[in-house]
Amino acid sequence: MAYEPPTHSVERSLRATTGAKIVVGIDEVGRGAWAGPVTVCAAVTGLRRPPTGLTDSKLLSPKKRTALARELDSWVTAHALGHSSPEEIDDLGMTAALRLAATRALDALPVRPDAVILDGKYDYLGTPWTVRTVIKGDQSCVSVAAASVIAKVHRDAMMAELGAEHTDFRFEDNAGYPSPTHRAALRELGPTPHHRLSWAYLDGLPRWRHLKRVRSTPEPVGLEDEGQLGFDF
Numbered sequence: 001m002a003y004e005p006p007t008h009s010v011e012r013s014l015r016a017t018t019g020a021k022i023v024v025g026i027d028e029v030g031r032g033a034w035a036g037p038v039t040v041c042a043a044v045t046g047l048r049r050p051p052t053g054l055t056d057s058k059l060l061s062p063k064k065r066t067a068l069a070r071e072l073d074s075w076v077t078a079h080a081l082g083h084s085s086p087e088e089i090d091d092l093g094m095t096a097a098l099r100l101a102a103t104r105a106l107d108a109l110p111v112r113p114d115a116v117i118l119d120g121k122y123d124y125l126g127t128p129w130t131v132r133t134v135i136k137g138d139q140s141c142v143s144v145a146a147a148s149v150i151a152k153v154h155r156d157a158m159m160a161e162l163g164a165e166h167t168d169f170r171f172e173d174n175a176g177y178p179s180p181t182h183r184a185a186l187r188e189l190g191p192t193p194h195h196r197l198s199w200a201y202l203d204g205l206p207r208w209r210h211l212k213r214v215r216s217t218p219e220p221v222g223l224e225d226e227g228q229l230g231f232d233f
Helices: 009-018 062-075 086-092 094-108 142-165 180-189 200-204
Strands: 023-029 038-044 078-084 115-119 131-134
Touching: 009 023, 009 115, 009 131, 023 094, 023 142, 038 094, 038 142, 062 142, 078 086, 078 094, 078 142, 086 094, 115 142
Parallel strands: 023 115, 115 131
Antiparallel strands: 023 038, 038 078
């Protein structure tokens, strides 16, 4: 499928309008999954020409993603990953869990960015960071596209390791997202310790519904509910 390669236009704009010298792109993966962490990558790329084929990780085959992630590992100026566990997602809600994972990624960078580009329309990071949100930034911004690929490949590898522990769920194939195999395993075996127990899919599992967790302080509709597929989607 043909697509326009990402550019540095947003990175250049932030430098010009805010005086930022170090701009970081951030993308997440795992928000809509039923199991596993939400993973955030923060990538600093400078203004160099990106590797050929760089784009949103969802537009790439697993083989191309993996090869590109290897290339990006040495091409980016700096990058770091942050995670929020299923327990943290259940306790905090997705918005706060994303903020926690992103903060962990930013804190792990060897340099402190002056400005942040977030993929999407919601600023889940907030102060003290200077944030620019960009819808489909993982397709249009070089730094966010790089973060997208690195985050996806890293989380897929994590889920494949969990799949070896829970073979019926085939996490190595579905990465914790809804799939026929995943649904069948949930019906029969119930959630694993890696499942998010506050999510809507448990409403469609009468045998396991008693395990559902309800937070005492639900967050406003937004990132919290976006991507939460029920069991019978």
